[in-house]
Amino acid sequence: MATLYQSRKMTMPETHPEHLEFWQAAAEGKLLIKQCDSCGEYHYYPREHCPYCMSNKTTWKEAKGTGSIYTYSVMRKGVPYAIAFVTLDEGPRMMTNIVDCDLDAVHIDQIVKVVFKQSGDHDNPGSFIPCFTPVNGD
Amino acid sequence: MSIKGMAYIAGAFEHPTRKAPDKSVAVIHAECARGALADAGLSFKDVDGYFCAGDAPGGVLSMVDYLGLNVRHIDGTDTGGSSYIAHVSHAAQAIAAGKCNVALITMGGRPRSEGRSGVKQKLVGANVPDTPFELPYGPTAVNEYAMAAMRHMHEYGTTSEQLAWIKVAASQHAQYNPNAMLRDVVTVQDVLESPMIADPLHRLDCCVVSDGGGALVVVSPEIAKILKRPLVRVMGVGESPKGLMGGKVDLTYSGAVWSGAAAYEEAGITPQDIKYASIYDSFTITVLMQLEDLGFCKKGEGGKFVADGNLISGVGKLPVNTDGGGLNNNHPASRGGMIKVLEAVRQLRGEAQPQVQVGNCDLALVHGTGGGLASRHGSATLILERV
Numbered sequence: 438m439a440t441l442y443q444s445r446k447m448t449m450p451e452t453h454p455e456h457l458e459f460w461q462a463a464a465e466g467k468l469l470i471k472q473c474d475s476c477g478e479y480h481y482y483p484r485e486h487c488p489y490c491m492s493n494k495t496t497w498k499e500a501k502g503t504g505s506i507y508t509y510s511v512m513r514k515g516v517p518y519a520i521a522f523v524t525l526d527e528g529p530r531m532m533t534n535i536v537d538c539d540l541d542a543v544h545i546d547q548i549v550k551v552v553f554k555q556s557g558d559h560d561n562p563g564s565f566i567p568c569f570t571p572v573n574g575d
Numbered sequence: 576m577s578i579k580g581m582a583y584i585a586g587a588f589e590h591p592t593r594k595a596p597d598k599s600v601a602v603i604h605a606e607c608a609r610g611a612l613a614d615a616g617l618s619f620k621d622v623d624g625y626f627c628a629g630d631a632p633g634g635v636l637s638m639v640d641y642l643g644l645n646v647r648h649i650d651g652t653d654t655g656g657s658s659y660i661a662h663v664s665h666a667a668q669a670i671a672a673g674k675c676n677v678a679l680i681t682m683g684g685r686p687r688s689e690g691r692s693g694v695k696q697k698l699v700g701a702n703v704p705d706t707p708f709e710l711p712y713g714p715t716a717v718n719e720y721a722m723a724a725m726r727h728m729h730e731y732g733t734t735s736e737q738l739a740w741i742k743v744a745a746s747q748h749a750q751y752n753p754n755a756m757l758r759d760v761v762t763v764q765d766v767l768e769s770p771m772i773a774d775p776l777h778r779l780d781c782c783v784v785s786d787g788g789g790a791l792v793v794v795s796p797e798i799a800k801i802l803k804r805p806l807v808r809v810m811g812v813g814e815s816p817k818g819l820m821g822g823k824v825d826l827t828y829s830g831a832v833w834s835g836a837a838a839y840e841e842a843g844i845t846p847q848d849i850k851y852a853s854i855y856d857s858f859t860i861t862v863l864m865q866l867e868d869l870g871f872c873k874k875g876e877g878g879k880f881v882a883d884g885n886l887i888s889g890v891g892k893l894p895v896n897t898d899g900g901g902l903n904n905n906h907p908a909s910r911g912g913m914i915k916v917l918e919a920v921r922q923l924r925g926e927a928q929p930q931v932q933v934g935n936c937d938l939a940l941v942h943g944t945g946g947g948l949a950s951r952h953g954s955a956t957l958i959l960e961r962v
């Protein structure tokens with residue numbers, strides 16, 4: 438038995454001024470994360486203020502877009518979907534969805550790569566949202 | 576300044592309703608306030624401090640006005656379902672600082688009548704910095720806690736059978752509570768065979784959605800000693816928020832590791848001294864993780880600790896949630912912290928249901944996790960002693 442991924446209307450995110458570059462890059466298929474100029478740490482979700490050393494000097498960096506599943510859960514009520522945390526190769530863990538696969542085969546430590554799904558719907562399309570899908574063979 | 580011994584819980588009231596479509600939410604708050612004040616032997620006119628959280632319609636200002644209170648201290652701290660545990664702490668601090676002498680805490684709501692549930696997606700909050708990076712993914716109460724459970728199982732070998740024991744214990748207790756929403760005793764097998772909601776949590780791993788509420792009256796030592804109720808003294812408190820830590824989050828522990836340690840230190844006790852514990856049970860996994868984080872067992876051994884009836888009063892080593900908890904009794908306004916304090920007070924007074932009353936119950940712990948275990952939550956711990 439399998440539970441194949443189905444497309445789902447994703448809530449459109451608010452666009453805040455400090456995240457403009459993030460959503461612009463997402464529309465071009467790039468995942469941006471923030472790196473601190475002072476302490477060098479990457480963080481997620483992105484913000485101007487570094488949550489580790491409290492510097493306000495942070496820079497957008499393009500992530501490799503690969504990582505592994507830290508944890509997940511498949512919602513079985515309504516349209517099934519897999520919410521997850523993925524540990525990016527750069528270090529930070531981010532909330533996401535696992536898409537374009539058999540949701541019953543999703544597992545912790547699975548190697549995944551970023552893909553983008555558009556939020557909203559046909560009549561009212563929103564920003565592109567970074568999701569992850571298993572890389573071939575995992 | 577320590578608040579140890581600086582305040583007492585003199586009044587406690589749990590609304591008996593579990594479904595209240597014909598009551599406005601403000602009326603539920605007022606009925607709870609009336610009940611707790613009557614329990615203490617006090618009146619609305621005696622109240623000089625008022626505390627409420629996000630369930631209170633219109634917040635502190637509307638409720639103070641609605642109730643006609645004449646107060647000199649107010650506090651609207653909201654950490655989700657753990658708010659009321661934090662309110663007892665804040666009330667004790669305010670009393671110790673001379674800011675009030677009779678603190679009233681109310682909570683109430685009717686999510687059942689309003690059709691709310693733990694599988695509904697969270698709502699967009701204007702300008703909240705984290706929501707754009709979470710809401711598109713469909714976080715709900717249940718799938719957030721489910722992700723914590725999934726990781727705990729992966730790291731420590733925790734099983735669904737072990738989680739089910741937490742529900743079994745709650746149902747064993749609830750059979751004796753005439754007000755409990757669910758009173759049927761269930762087995763481990765019943766839990767495992769209930770529908771999967773969000774892997775690995777089944778329907779019976781989830782708390783009830785109920786209407787209702789409760790209230791507490793916290794007073795100064797001088798006032799407590801002239802009232803005719805058993806003396807329940809505030810001994811220690813702790814509060815800790817935990818979030819996603821910029822991406823360095825570990826979902827196998829909660830803020831209880833900090834709030835619990837602070838409360839034990841203030842009270843000058845250890846987990847082994849606790850006779851009864853009210854442990855927040857939005858989901859079975861919540862209980863298991865908090866028991867570990869509060870030091871009742873080692874990290875990763877919560878599964879073994881909760882199994883085989885160890886949380887059942889009269890059977891196991893640590894009686895937990897003897898009213899049936901949020902899993903069976905009541906989870907009003909989808910916020911369980913108030914009821915957790917109320918059952919601890921009943922145990923310390925010897926007023927729990929006779930079949931679940933803990934013998935010589937002189938020291939109790941109350942702990943809550945409000946918000947999302949896999950996003951941001953507020954942990955609050957309270958240690959109470961019967962004098």
Ligand SMILES: [Zn+2]
Nearest residue numbers: 473476487490
């Ligand atoms: Zn930094």
